[in-house]
Amino acid sequence: MSAASTVSGAGPGASLAAALAAAPGDRIVYDLAGIKGRLDALRRELPGVEVRFAMKACPLDEVLTALARRGAGADAASPGEVEQALRAGMPAGRVHYGNTVKSDRNIAEAYRLGVRTFATDSLQDVTALARHAPGARVFCRVATGGAGAVWGLSNKFGCPPGDAVRVLAAARDAGLVPAGLSVHVGSQQMTGEAWHGAVEDLGDVLRALGRRGIRVDHVNLGGGLPALGYHDRRGARLDPPLDKIFAVIREGMDDLRRIHGGPLDFVVEPGRHLVADHGAIRAHVTRLAERRAANGERQHWLYLSCGKFNGLYEMDALQYPLVFPGHDPDGPHVPAVVAGPTCDSDDAYSHEAGLVRVPAALASGDPVWVLSCGAYATSYTTLGFNGFAPLPHAFADRPEGAVADD
Numbered sequence: 508m509s510a511a512s513t514v515s516g517a518g519p520g521a522s523l524a525a526a527l528a529a530a531p532g533d534r535i536v537y538d539l540a541g542i543k544g545r546l547d548a549l550r551r552e553l554p555g556v557e558v559r560f561a562m563k564a565c566p567l568d569e570v571l572t573a574l575a576r577r578g579a580g581a582d583a584a585s586p587g588e589v590e591q592a593l594r595a596g597m598p599a600g601r602v603h604y605g606n607t608v609k610s611d612r613n614i615a616e617a618y619r620l621g622v623r624t625f626a627t628d629s630l631q632d633v634t635a636l637a638r639h640a641p642g643a644r645v646f647c648r649v650a651t652g653g654a655g656a657v658w659g660l661s662n663k664f665g666c667p668p669g670d671a672v673r674v675l676a677a678a679r680d681a682g683l684v685p686a687g688l689s690v691h692v693g694s695q696q697m698t699g700e701a702w703h704g705a706v707e708d709l710g711d712v713l714r715a716l717g718r719r720g721i722r723v724d725h726v727n728l729g730g731g732l733p734a735l736g737y738h739d740r741r742g743a744r745l746d747p748p749l750d751k752i753f754a755v756i757r758e759g760m761d762d763l764r765r766i767h768g769g770p771l772d773f774v775v776e777p778g779r780h781l782v783a784d785h786g787a788i789r790a791h792v793t794r795l796a797e798r799r800a801a802n803g804e805r806q807h808w809l810y811l812s813c814g815k816f817n818g819l820y821e822m823d824a825l826q827y828p829l830v831f832p833g834h835d836p837d838g839p840h841v842p843a844v845v846a847g848p849t850c851d852s853d854d855a856y857s858h859e860a861g862l863v864r865v866p867a868a869l870a871s872g873d874p875v876w877v878l879s880c881g882a883y884a885t886s887y888t889t890l891g892f893n894g895f896a897p898l899p900h901a902f903a904d905r906p907e908g909a910v911a912d913d
């Protein structure tokens with residue numbers, strides 16, 4: 508890497524940095540080796556746990572194929588995702604329908620494609636599953652509060668522990684297989700306590716199911732495992748206690764196996780943990796401008812060529828580290844609000860929260876690297892809001908245009 512000003516301290520890996528430096532224009536670059544390495548590391552931490560990638564976090568064929576070849580499956584949320592996972596080489600037996608929200612037609616289509624395991628959280632959904640996916644395995648999502656997560660995911664999904672028992676009993680009565688329980692402790696979960704609380708609830712449900720003669724065969728501990736490279740809205744490095752989180756999960760699995768008293772498999776559905784830190788955007792400076800705010804204060808704004816609508820959808824909730832190649836990290840800097848290129852005021856880092864130190868000499872066209880933005884970047888991109896096209900994607904370990912060979 509040439510002289511570069513970075514606000515993070517932690518840079519991209521060598522092959523990602525080389526690809527960003529060589530990129531002839533704006534693009535999002537993924538490091539497939541890094542993603543595979545993160546999967547391997549996760550398996551070392553949670554041995555024997557089946558990994559089903561939450562494909563919404565990065566639905567690129569190359570990523571899915573790389574994970575499929577390493578034995579990972581998919582958490583799919585629609586028939587479209589099921590089809591893509593199968594096309595990428597994931598066998599139907601390793602793909603479950605993890606979305607509790609689905610129409611009759613969605614269910615029938617996924618069943619036709621070979622999916623036999625479905626998430627649920629309501630009696631209405633169970634009735635529809637019995638009709639359109641007869642005999643399928645169902646797992647009931649138990650609601651969590653979402654405390655400790657950047658995105659709590661607390662209201663739309665899941666039912667209270669007592670209702671989970673009723674839902675699985677209804678599934679059994681309707682000829683379905685009451686196969687499991689699931690939780691999602693909230694995305695970018697920053698505490699081990701969240702998994703501890705979820706395990707306590709799951710334990711209660713397992714005991715209650717046992718009293719009703721229902722024995723599930725697996726527990727799905729969901730997503731929520733954090734990315735490591737983000738900064739919070741104020742610009743402070745987010746430092747998730749990953750070792751502790753894994754220790755709590757391992758302990759929790761032991762507890763649940765003890766409570767269950769029989770064979771119990773575990774599944775996780777990581778999304779951002781696998782891909783966020785192994786994707787980065789090569790963008791460019793649209794303009795570094797200085798304007799007077801309503802209160803009379805002078806304020807710098809750094810407008811980038813990418814933003815909320817083409818790669819940085821989550822930019823209002825966190826900050827991605829930025830690198831400014833060719834600018835001296837020790838040269839003059841100014842505090843700036845970072846924003847995207849569109850004519851929309853949501854397209855910005857949260858400027859009430861924290862300004863970013865950027866080189867004072869930035870000029871229109873200068874390259875900028877946006878790090879740790881590999882999760883929910885391609886999937887949340889608009890079709891071309893305000894005429895700003897979705898970013899093309901490339902792979903660090905592969906010449907652009909090359910065919911996948913791993």
Ligand SMILES: Cc1ncc(COP(=O)(O)O)c(C=O)c1O
Pocket residue numbers: 561564582605606691693694695729730731732776777778779780
């Ligand atoms: C059911 C389910 N599983 C897994 C995930 C992935 O979450 P994360 O990216 O926090 O790992 C999500 C994300 O919304 C989800 O809805």
